[in-house]
Amino acid sequence: MTGGPDSGAPHRDRGRAALALATGVVLLSLFGIAACRARTAPDVGGPTVSALQSAPAPTTTGPGVPVSDGRPPAAGVPDSPSSLRIPALGITATVTAVGVNAATGELDVPPSVDRVGWYRYGPGMTADAGSIVIAGHVDSAEQGPGAFFRLGKLRPGDSVTLTGPRGGTRTFEVVARERYAKTAVPLDRYFARDGRPRLTLITCGGPFDRRIGHYRDNVVVTATPG
Amino acid sequence: MPILPLRRAAAAGAVALTAFAGLSAFTTGPAAAASSRVSVVHGIPGQPVDVYVNGKKTVPGFQPGKVAGPLALEEGSYDIALTKPGDDLDQALLTVEDAKVPGGADISLVAHLGADGKPVLTPFVNDTAKVGAGQARLAVRHTAAAPAVDVRAGGKPVFEDLTNPKEAKADLPAGDVTADVVLAGTDTVVLGPTDLSLKEGTATIVYAIGSADDKTLDVVAQTISGLHSAPGGVPGGSGGLADRGLSLPWYALGGTGLVLLIAGLVRLRTGRPAAPARR
Numbered sequence: 001m002t003g004g005p006d007s008g009a010p011h012r013d014r015g016r017a018a019l020a021l022a023t024g025v026v027l028l029s030l031f032g033i034a035a036c037r038a039r040t041a042p043d044v045g046g047p048t049v050s051a052l053q054s055a056p057a058p059t060t061t062g063p064g065v066p067v068s069d070g071r072p073p074a075a076g077v078p079d080s081p082s083s084l085r086i087p088a089l090g091i092t093a094t095v096t097a098v099g100v101n102a103a104t105g106e107l108d109v110p111p112s113v114d115r116v117g118w119y120r121y122g123p124g125m126t127a128d129a130g131s132i133v134i135a136g137h138v139d140s141a142e143q144g145p146g147a148f149f150r151l152g153k154l155r156p157g158d159s160v161t162l163t164g165p166r167g168g169t170r171t172f173e174v175v176a177r178e179r180y181a182k183t184a185v186p187l188d189r190y191f192a193r194d195g196r197p198r199l200t201l202i203t204c205g206g207p208f209d210r211r212i213g214h215y216r217d218n219v220v221v222t223a224t225p226g
Numbered sequence: 227m228p229i230l231p232l233r234r235a236a237a238a239g240a241v242a243l244t245a246f247a248g249l250s251a252f253t254t255g256p257a258a259a260a261s262s263r264v265s266v267v268h269g270i271p272g273q274p275v276d277v278y279v280n281g282k283k284t285v286p287g288f289q290p291g292k293v294a295g296p297l298a299l300e301e302g303s304y305d306i307a308l309t310k311p312g313d314d315l316d317q318a319l320l321t322v323e324d325a326k327v328p329g330g331a332d333i334s335l336v337a338h339l340g341a342d343g344k345p346v347l348t349p350f351v352n353d354t355a356k357v358g359a360g361q362a363r364l365a366v367r368h369t370a371a372a373p374a375v376d377v378r379a380g381g382k383p384v385f386e387d388l389t390n391p392k393e394a395k396a397d398l399p400a401g402d403v404t405a406d407v408v409l410a411g412t413d414t415v416v417l418g419p420t421d422l423s424l425k426e427g428t429a430t431i432v433y434a435i436g437s438a439d440d441k442t443l444d445v446v447a448q449t450i451s452g453l454h455s456a457p458g459g460v461p462g463g464s465g466g467l468a469d470r471g472l473s474l475p476w477y478a479l480g481g482t483g484l485v486l487l488i489a490g491l492v493r494l495r496t497g498r499p500a501a502p503a504r505r
Contacts, residue, residue, distance in 0.1 A: 013493060021490025027483025034476050065285050067294045070267070070446035073430055075402060075423040099426075100360035102399075105458035121360065121400065121426035121454065139465035149468060182459055191359075191456035193427070204463035213464050 044156055045176025049222045052175075053131075053195040079124020081162040081170075084116055084134060088158040093147040095134060095162070107202075113137040113146030123193055125162050125170060130193040132162075135202040141213065148203035152177065152219045160199060160223050172199040172223035179205055185218045199223045260329045265295035269338035269369050269435030270345050271442040278307040278315060287311050291435070293448045301329035306347065308337060322347050334448060338369035338435055341390040348391045352429065352450055357397050359457040362424035364403075364432070365395035371437035374410035375417075379403045386410065400426035407434060417443050427454025 078097065085092045098108040098117035110117045116136035123130035137146030158174040175198075180186070190200045199222070206217030266277055268290050277285035277294065285294045304325045307318040320337065327333065332352040340346045350367060357363050366377045368388045377385040377394065380403060385394035387410045406418030417434055424430055429450040436442035 017490045017493030020486045024483045024487025024490055027479055028487060031476060031480030031483060065294050065297060067292050070291045070293050072420050072445060072447040073423045073425060073449055100457050105359065107457040107460045109462055135460045135462060138463035139467040141464045145467055187456035193454060202460045205468055208466035208469035210466060215463050218460055
């Protein structure tokens with residue numbers, strides 16, 4: 001800089017202006033980065049999920065009228081998975097069999113956030129029809145992030161592996177990721193016991209209502225056997 | 227044994243099946259599909275039969291205690307006959323002519339003994355309404371030559387004073403129950419106890435069959451599946467950590483940045499014309 005003593009004031013002015021400009025740019029960039037990170041990935045694969053539901057399951061009826069034994073129904077062998085692994089998210093979670101919360105009528109998701117719950121009334125791990133449902137916490141106020149904290153990051157093609165109690169495995173490939181307001185989730189589609197076999201992973205997502213302590217949305221990932 | 231009453235019934239002809247005409251009153255109206263699902267239940271001990279529908283042998287060698295079907299029958303009238311296996315139709319043990327089958331219903335047609343010990347064919351309309359998530363439906367039908375009974379689950383009466391040929395039903399939490407049947411108002415067990423696994427989303431229909439006098443009382447069970455509904459929702463978070471929306475401080479930060487940027491630009495602009503003049 002070559003300015004004499006008389007030119008000091010404008011220089012300081014320009015310096016301040018440049019500083020304000022630079023700070024503004026930095027702050028706006030930070031905001032931009034945060035906004036980009038906050039952007040929720042759009043749904044993918046919705047039509048695939050509908051198609052899976054409407055596809056007929058294989059039928060096994062032969063000729064003639066089927067005659068069944070009139071013995072009282074006995075308890076079946078549970079077809080429960082015991083663990084779930086998603087390499088893309090680096091998670092392995094213990095699976096417990098869950099039913100319906102008698103008080104709320106909702107799925108009884110395991111209270112421990114590092115476990116996920118398999119809906120024991122629906123199709124089991126080796127089912128050849130219908131939707132195998134596994135639900136887990138995205139987080140909890142007391143325990144922090146849950147097993148399905150990053151479920152919404154899954155992309156078509158990612159793999160999900162279920163392991164049975166005796167070590168048998170079944171691997172699925174993600175075909176869809178959807179987000180619905182909880183008041184509008186087509187639950188009948190995700191809890192269907194007919195249609196093509198598929199694995200449905202459900203957690204919470206979207207905006208969080210601090211007043212009532214719940215998320216607005218459900219995040220649903222659908223995967224088909226590989 | 228019970229073959230005797232069957233012969234008597236053959237002589238009596240088509241007396242039994244009177245309730246069919248009343249069936250259409252139970253089934254719901256115009257939206258119902260034309261075809262009905264009809265199951266046949268054999269509740270007469272000791273006598274295998276061939277089942278004829280409209281003169282066509284439909285269920286050959288049908289054994290007591292078994293359930294056949296469901297058959298898909300269009301709405302209409304049907305002639306139904308039971309013969310001893312291999313016998314001609316004109317030697318039928320039990321015949322019913324012009325049995326009306328309504329459209330869009332789920333029906334169980336039960337060959338059983340009446341309260342008086344004579345074989346009859348009774349149609350029941352099955353309740354196939356959806357059950358709530360986690361629930362199962364249990365229906366008990368008194369189709370035995372026996373007096374009024376109570377049905378108990380876990381020792382407590384759940385259905386009381388049931389008579390032939392009536393049914394009682396309830397939706398219960400899915401799971402295992404131990405049921406027995408006692409003479410109405412007493413603790414005299416006439417049937418059971420029997421373990422029932424009530425599967426979620428199904429209807430289990432239990433028939434009491436046979437004859438108390440002949441000591442042939444038994445149960446036959448029929449299961450209708452596909453009545454499940456989805457749970458009311460999936461609660462999966464209470465922490466708010468996954469709320470990816472931007473909070474207020476981020477917007478404040480962005481706003482401040484924008485103000486500084488504009489202010490800086492304005493200052494540079496206004497400052498710039500003066501600077502070259504001094505160079």
